[in-house]
Each structure stands twice: as structure tokens, then as C-alpha cells.
Amino acid sequence: MPRPKDAALVTAMLKNVKHDLCTDCHKDPHRNELGEKCKTCHTLQGWKGKDVKFDHDKDSKYKLEGKHKDVKCAKCHKPKSENAALATALFKNLKYKLCTDCHKDPHKNKLGSACEYCHNLQGWEKKTK
Numbered sequence: 001m002p003r004p005k006d007a008a009l010v011t012a013m014l015k016n017v018k019h020d021l022c023t024d025c026h027k028d029p030h031r032n033e034l035g036e037k038c039k040t041c042h043t044l045q046g047w048k049g050k051d052v053k054f055d056h057d058k059d060s061k062y063k064l065e066g067k068h069k070d071v072k073c074a075k076c077h078k079p080k081s082e083n084a085a086l087a088t089a090l091f092k093n094l095k096y097k098l099c100t101d102c103h104k105d106p107h108k109n110k111l112g113s114a115c116e117y118c119h120n121l122q123g124w125e126k127k128t129k
């Protein structure tokens with residue numbers, strides 16, 4: 001029987017081998033915000049751009065529709081500074097229920113907060129309803 005101290009060490013080692021966590025060797029730039037299952041979004045091909053497998057419509061609470069499909073990730077997920085990596089941006093706990101969570105109201109609230117009544121995601125000039 002190994003002494004308790006050694007047993008804990010062996011268990012820790014086996015645990016690492018068994019789980020094969022990416023974080024055993026790679027730092028998590030997301031401050032643990034996106035969980036430990038790095039493989040949901042990452043492969044061994046590379047960490048950025050087209051190598052990210054993440055499907056916004058399926059894997060997040062927010063679908064990218066209309067003009068939002070062409071918006072750069074960093075416009076909604078603002079990294080700490082302009083030149084900081086996208087990986088350091090905020091990906092959870094964004095406000096998004098209202099258009100005004102992200103857009104200024106040029107009508108100065110004279111037309112109410114239900115922007116969808118007159119606008120859609122195809123452009124501000126179009127009115128469908």
C-alpha cells in the first residue's frame with residue numbers, strides 16, 4: 001500500500017492521462033467561460049478562424065439572421081481592447097432581448113421600444129409590417 005500522499009499523486013496522474021484534457025497542455029484564453037469541452041469548438045488543426053467548428057445558430061442561444069450574418073464577431077463580442085484576440089472577448093451573459101441592447105434608437109424613444117414593429121434584420125430602411 002502506498003502512503004496516502006503517493007496514492008493521491010498516482011490518482012492525479014492517471015486522471016490526467018484518462019481524460020486527456022486540452023487544458024492539460026494548453027491554456028484556456030476564455031477564462032473558463034466556455035467550459036472544459038474545448039473539442040466542441042476546436043480541433044487539432046488550429047485555434048482560429050475557419051478552424052473553429054462552432055456553429056452559432058445551433059451552439060449558441062442567439063441565431064445570426066439577415067444582416068447579422070455579415071457582422072464581424074468582434075462587433076458583438078467585444079474583446080478587451082481593439083487589438084486584443086477575439087478569444088478574450090465576452091461570449092456569455094450578453095444582453096440581446098431588445099434591439100436597443102446593441103443599437104441606438106435614433107427616434108429618441110418616440111416610437112417605442114418594439115423596433116421589430118417597423119424594422120427587421122434586412123436593413124433599417126425596410127419596413128415589412
Ligand code: HEC
Binds near residue numbers: 023024025042043047
Ligand atoms: C499532452 C499535451 C497536449 C494535449 C493534451 C493537447 N495538446 Fe495541443 N499541442 C500540444 C503541443 C506541445 C503543441 C505544439 C506547441 C504549440 O503550438 O502549443 C500543440 C499544438 C496544438 C495546436 C496547433 C497550435 C498552432 O498554433 O498551430 C492545436 C490547434 C492544438 N494543439 C489543439 C489541441 C486540442 C483541441 C486539444 C484537446 C483535444 C489538445 N491540443 C490537447 C500539446 C497538447
Ligand code: HEC
Binds near residue numbers: 027030041049050
Ligand atoms: C463555444 C466555443 C468554444 C469553446 C468551448 C472553446 N473555445 Fe477557444 N475559441 C473560441 C473562439 C470563437 C475563438 C476565437 C477564434 C478566432 O480568433 O478566430 C477561440 C480561440 C481560442 C484560442 C486562440 C487564442 C488566440 O487568439 O491566440 C485558443 C488557444 C483557445 N480558443 C483555446 C481553448 C481551450 C483550451 C478551450 C477549452 C478549455 C476552448 N478554447 C474552448 C471558441 C471556443
Ligand code: HEC
Binds near residue numbers: 074095
Ligand atoms: C449580431 C451579434 C453577434 C455576432 C455578429 C456574433 N455573435 Fe456570437 N453571440 C451573440 C449573442 C447575443 C450570444 C449569446 C450570448 C449569451 O448566451 O449570453 C452569442 C454567443 C456566442 C458564443 C457562446 C456560445 C455558448 O457556448 O453559449 C460564442 C462562442 C460565439 N457567440 C462566437 C461568435 C463568433 C465566433 C462569431 C463570428 C463568427 C460571432 N459569435 C458573431 C451575438 C453575436
Ligand code: HEC
Binds near residue numbers: 075095100102122124
Ligand atoms: C447582441 C447585439 C445585437 C442585437 C441584440 C441586435 N443587433 Fe443588429 N447589429 C449588431 C451589430 C454589432 C451590428 C453591426 C453594426 C455596425 O457594423 O456598426 C448590427 C447590424 C444590424 C443591421 C445592419 C445595418 C447596420 O446597422 O449595420 C440591422 C438592420 C440590424 N442590426 C437590425 C437589428 C434589429 C432589428 C434588432 C432587433 C430585432 C437587432 N439588430 C438586434 C448587434 C446587435
Ligand code: HEC
Binds near residue numbers: 115
Ligand atoms: C413606428 C415605426 C418605427 C419604429 C417602432 C421604429 N422605427 Fe426606426 N425608423 C422608422 C422609419 C420610418 C425610419 C426611416 C426609414 C428610412 O429612412 O427609410 C427609421 C429609421 C431607423 C434607422 C436608420 C436611421 C438613420 O439615421 O439611418 C435606425 C437605425 C432605426 N430606425 C432604429 C430603430 C430602433 C433601434 C428602434 C426601436 C427602439 C426603431 N427604429 C423603432 C420607423 C420606426
